[in-house]
Amino acid sequence: MAEALSQPVSFYQAKTGLFSWIFSTDHKRIGLLYFYAIISFFLVAMSLGFLMRLELIAPGETIMDAKTYNQVFTLHGVIMIFLFLIPSVPAFFGNFLLPLMIGTDDVAFPKLNLFSWWLYVLGGIFALLTLVVGNGPADTGWTFYAPYSVKTGTNVTMAVLAAFILGFSSILTGLNFIVTIHRLRAPKMKWFQMPLFAWALYATAWIQLLATPVIGITLLMIIAERVFGVGLFDPALGGDPILYQHLFWIYSHPAVYIMVLPAMGLISEMIPTFAKRTIFGYKAIAYSSLAIAFIGYFVWGHHMFTSGMSGPARVIFSVLTFLVAVPSAIKVFNWVATLYKGSINVKTPLLFSLAFIFQFLLGGLTGLVIGALATDIHLHDTYFVVGHFHYVMFGGAGFAFFGALHYWYGKIWGKMYNESTAQIAFWLMFIGFNVLYFPMLVLGIMGMPRRYYDYLEDFTTLNVVSTVGSWILISGIILMIYNLIVSRKKGEAAPRNPWGSTTLEWQTPSPPPLHNFDATPVVPEGNPYDHKQNKSE
Amino acid sequence: MANFVLANSGHNRDDEASKFGMWLFLFTELLLFGGLFLVYTIYRYLNSEAFLHASYELNVIMGTVNTVVLLTSSLTVALSITALQKGHVKLTMWLLVATILFALTFLVIKYFEWSAKFEHGLFPGMDHYEHLPAGEKMFFFLYFFMTGLHGLHVIVGGVLLGFVMRDIKKKKTTPDNYVYLENGGLYWHLVDIIWIFLFPLFYLIH
DSSP: OGGGSOOOOBHHHHSOSHHHHHTOOOHHHHHHHHHHHHHHHHHHHHHHHHHHHHHTTSSSOSSSOHHHHHHHHHHHHHIIIIIIIHHIIIIIIIHHHHHHHTTOSSOSOHHHHHHHHHHHHHHHHHHHHTTTSTTSBOOSTTTTOTTHHHHOSSBHHHHHHHHHHHHHHHHHHHHHHHHHHHHOSOTTOOGGGSOHHHHHHHHHHHHHHHHHHHHHHHHHHHHHHHHHOOOTTOGGGTOOHHHHHHHHHHHHHHHHHHHHHHHHHHHHHHHHHHHTSOOTTHHHHHHHHHHHHHHGGGOGGGGGTTSOOOHHHHHHHHHHHHHHHHHHHHHHHHHHHHHTTOOOOOOHHHHHHHHHHHHHHHHHHHHHHHHSHHHHHHHTTBHHHHHHHHHHIIIIIIHHHHHHHHHTHHHHHSBOOOHHHHHHHHHHHHHHHHHHHHHHHHHHHHTOBSSOSOOOGGGHHHHHHHHHHHHHHHHHHHHHHHHHHHHHHHSOBOOSOTTOOOSGGGGSOSSOBTTSOSSOOOOOSSOTTOTTSOOOO | OOOOOOSSOTTSOOHHHHHHHHHHHHHHHHHHHHHHHHHHHHHHHHTHHHHHHHHTTSOHHHHHHHHHHHHHHHHHHHHHHHHHHTTOHHHHHHHHHHHHHHHHHHHHHHHHHHHHHHHTTOSTTSHHHHTSOHHHHHHHHHHHHHHHHHHHHHHHHHHHHHHHHHHHHTTSSBTTBOHHHHHHHHHHHHHHHHHHHHHIIIIIOO
């Protein structure tokens, strides 16, 4: 429709120079700043994961000793959770796309947005400084369980401080998005005309806002404990270590929904486009985001089934855990129903979306296995849990992130990626991922405990398979990144709407101009995914 | 070609949005303290005798005076907003000065209270403290942690109101555009209301 208009200056060209980036209040630039930082941290943590798998290729000490291994898995967890997964989708895609999708030119508080990024950088620096300052990085696991986290000589204080700062960055991003969605939607866009990614961000933002402060104060208590040694969580001094676990998971369980909810939002955007169909059950998907955010608040106790909780408490937490599977399943059914009788266009983002559904399903169902009291006693703290959350977090949120990277690649960088290379990379990643993590589920059932650098001879074969999987996965990721870097130079110029999508961000040039639109965006009447209205084909 | 700018721009002035953002931020502050209130509740339940015994050490008179000081400061900050709305810029400034003075008074009284505790060796790590029963240790640790964190918020709130005054002086915050002052006031009320909960929990429950 608007192709006839002359191409305005893109936001890249509007201003140049380093300072125009790191002090920019433009949501697109801040999103990209996040992206480059996030992807760097992802590569660091991925390398740590690679080293862990290498250590586990054979029983006994292979390439590192026990303490180093503990520090490596802690740093892997801290970086992946606080510096990759939590900010990945909201802070990058959310920042870049939310204002475009709801037809405005920025978030409600642009300066606060920049401040969040700086906090993120500061937190990242603190996390990395633990490598060189003090007695080396923390060896507690990313959960910083007391009383060990209070007693260990490693640099827990700085790691905890990093998590505290990153928490505030996340809170401010959430706050910004809530106000943006309330106040800045295009004049004709009603709540139920928002793209589902915006709904997912909205639900996520409330979790960020209401759960993160609790971890903030809990982490401060850890620091105070390390300084004063009062014994707040030390049973020898009258404290209660379970109380720490409660406080920690009151945030950290909702936090897993911070990681996966926005990723589900990305899937809800990609599937209708590549099925060329109106999304099935728009309202059900929107409400289920809110339901997950709400119920997700009350399930934290399922992390402590074996820590000595009362019987009734365990039953209640188990039931609530099962309940949270309902809205998640609603989403999966709706995505599948959208594909039914669709005109399927198999492109890389769709492949990643389908992999998401498959892997998220496995991750979700294994979650029910450990959400059930009897089976959890057997599986708690085994590789089954490791397999489960990697299926949800990496197989789910991670794959959605990479799929979305291809889907919006043209919009963000103005060039199209190379489709055939991208598909090869996808298949390497998909196969590598499953070869890496599926054996973990089996190993867990066989009884291999997590967080050890060593294991019994019996577990060798599956561990070798798993390590080989990590090599396939990493080659896939490297190929994908190579493809995206090369396409930035050599790719074809991206049109406004390369996929025939229906949401507002596709009405503006790729990449968008400084103020996002070159004409007032036209909000489609009724359902935002109505492909019959779409005349851009 | 010139840049096209939308009507619903994020760079427009939007007082509703600013206040909404402030309220959301206040939620996070409440939850931050909420974690501590939870810890307090649980240890009070587990060590009710020790908490009771330890609470007699606190100076109720100083606590009460401080409560009155903070409540009055909330009044002055509320009055300052009305004063600015009605166009009395000078009065606004004086009321803000009064608020900040009350904040300082609060901190000075707090300083004397804390010094008394230090003299009695009741701070974690000090001699007397180390010989206390576990429950009383917990009480004093939570007392210092929670009133300390609150004191930090008093300082932040006071500084924030100082920045508001600067803005009024620079005529950025005016009788037509006073959302900055309103938000500063909201933050100040938060500081007040947290104290309203801290005061009975530590000083009054006998």
